[in-house]
Amino acid sequence: MTEQKPNILLIYTGGTIGMIRDFETGALKAFDFKNLLEKIPELQLLDCNIDTVSFKEPIDSSNMNPDYWVQIAEIIEDNYNAFDGFVILHGSDTMSYTASALSFMLENLAKPVIFTGSQLPIGDLRTDAKENLITSIQIASKQEQGKPIIKEVCLYFEYKLYRGNRTTKINAEHFQAFASLNYPDLAESGVHLKINNEYLYRPNLEKALVVRKNLDSNIAIIKLFPGISPEVFQSIFSIQNLKAVIIETYGAGNCTTETWFINMITETINKGIHIINITQCSGGSVIMGHYETSSALKKAGVISGNDITTEAAVAKTMYLLGQNISGKSFKTMYETSLRGEIT
Numbered sequence: 001m002t003e004q005k006p007n008i009l010l011i012y013t014g015g016t017i018g019m020i021r022d023f024e025t026g027a028l029k030a031f032d033f034k035n036l037l038e039k040i041p042e043l044q045l046l047d048c049n050i051d052t053v054s055f056k057e058p059i060d061s062s063n064m065n066p067d068y069w070v071q072i073a074e075i076i077e078d079n080y081n082a083f084d085g086f087v088i089l090h091g092s093d094t095m096s097y098t099a100s101a102l103s104f105m106l107e108n109l110a111k112p113v114i115f116t117g118s119q120l121p122i123g124d125l126r127t128d129a130k131e132n133l134i135t136s137i138q139i140a141s142k143q144e145q146g147k148p149i150i151k152e153v154c155l156y157f158e159y160k161l162y163r164g165n166r167t168t169k170i171n172a173e174h175f176q177a178f179a180s181l182n183y184p185d186l187a188e189s190g191v192h193l194k195i196n197n198e199y200l201y202r203p204n205l206e207k208a209l210v211v212r213k214n215l216d217s218n219i220a221i222i223k224l225f226p227g228i229s230p231e232v233f234q235s236i237f238s239i240q241n242l243k244a245v246i247i248e249t250y251g252a253g254n255c256t257t258e259t260w261f262i263n264m265i266t267e268t269i270n271k272g273i274h275i276i277n278i279t280q281c282s283g284g285s286v287i288m289g290h291y292e293t294s295s296a297l298k299k300a301g302v303i304s305g306n307d308i309t310t311e312a313a314v315a316k317t318m319y320l321l322g323q324n325i326s327g328k329s330f331k332t333m334y335e336t337s338l339r340g341e342i343t
């Protein structure tokens with residue numbers, strides 16, 4: 001019996017990767033993904049069947065929002081049975097947010113969804129786009145006994161595969177634009193493609209895919225800085241319909257112990273607004289109660305974001321708010337790893 005080649009769906013949402021330079025004028029213009037195989041003949045050497053679909057109007061990812069997240073989720077939902085893997089071409093600026101959001105929206109995902117993009121357009125001589133695209137497709141095609149090896153939302157960039165909801169864009173210039181500081185790389189591409197099996201997410205394969213499309217964006221983020229005034233908190237906490245606030249605190253989850261601050265936090269939680277403590281450090285975790293400067297937050301009922309990234313915290317907050325769960329379960333679920341986003 002001949003083995004069937006995996007079917008991969010390439011979804012183009014926008015970003016630099018889809019730009020091509022007009023050799024005469026030097027101007028960048030959008031690339032027609034329908035002709036992808038003609039423009040990048042190398043793709044024909046891959047051991048898979050590739051189909052492409054594109055946003056009608058591709059966007060710079062700085063314009064990304066939850067409606068577009070739903071669009072991407074629906075493309076995957078509509079094509080879930082027909083394809084073995086999905087590669088999403090996306091601008092790098094907000095790629096970690098979208099990858100995080102999709103990780104929560106695609107419950108019981110059992111196939112690879114690989115986000116990638118590039119720092120230079122696909123048509124540039126020194127482009128990083130071809131390697132990122134080709135290896136992402138190869139990773140999405142990897143199978144064992146006819147079943148995908150990767151069963152989660154990932155981000156591939158510059159020779160590394162990361163768990164999507166663990167990534168952050170760390171550099172606007174280097175080809176190595178992303179990092180996953182609190183979780184090991186899932187794979188590394190060198191002469192061989194080395195998959196770190198022990199770190200891969202293992203979903204419950206008995207359950208069918210459920211696509212969660214209800215996201216509530218009535219949230220805010222406050223980054224602490226020495227000297228931040230009560231007025232800043234006051235104005236944010238009094239936003240109409242506000243449901244949750246993510247506070248980026250210092251180090252292991254520390255903040256000022258001034259009375260006005262603790263009182264304001266306690267009152268806000270008593271009003272039913274969720275407050276989530278995440279660290280503004282790129283690596284490491286919130287440990288509330290470790291220092292005196294975070295004990296009061298713990299007592300007030302602040303939720304610990306553990307070692308979650310800001311991007312995943314935004315996505316998880318919108319997702320959990322959209323599930324309409326009670327205050328107590330919200331805290332419990334927030335502090336539980338739902339898609340491998342916290343340790």
Ligand code: ASP
Pocket residue numbers: 014015016017059060061062090091092093094117118119
């Ligand atoms: N501004 C672009 C975007 O995020 C940068 C990129 O494509 O990497 O869409």
